[in-house]
Amino acid sequence: MNINLTTPSSGRANRPLLSLSVRKKVIKLKIKKQKRKIMQAQTEYEKIILEKLKQLPSSYWKEVIDFIEFLKLKIEKNETLFLSEKSLAKEWLLPEEDEAWKDL
Structure with a gap:
């Protein structure tokens, strides 16, 4: 059985796929x-906030x-x-809860 380790041709010559370790490195670099x-x-944003704060009279700093x-x-x-909500979801999904609230 012959496995093709190249990308499909899209007008360019087939290129070998990157190894998993190389792909991980590329992803880490992108991150x-x-x-x-x-x-x-x-x-x-910090610079902008500080600039704007400096433009305000000090009487507004408290606000x-x-x-x-x-x-x-x-x-x-x-x-x-x-x-x-996440912790209560366990309780809300119990059949007893459905039964207790069915008449409302």
Whole structure:
């Protein structure tokens, strides 16, 4: 039995497929590149936020801090809801629960 280890021809000469280890390395490099882009974007956002903060009169800084705290609470609330829904799902899927709520 002869196994073809080349890519299908698409007008170019057949090329050998990359080994698994080489493909893993390529994927790792792509992930690193994406992480680097994300870090650069975060750094840019940090710069923009600091620039905007510097443009505000200091009397508004407390409001900015309050808003940041509000956003943090919002994130925590969403995470808590997600986790509780996940744990309660086990209970909700029990036949006893279906029976208890069937008349509503």
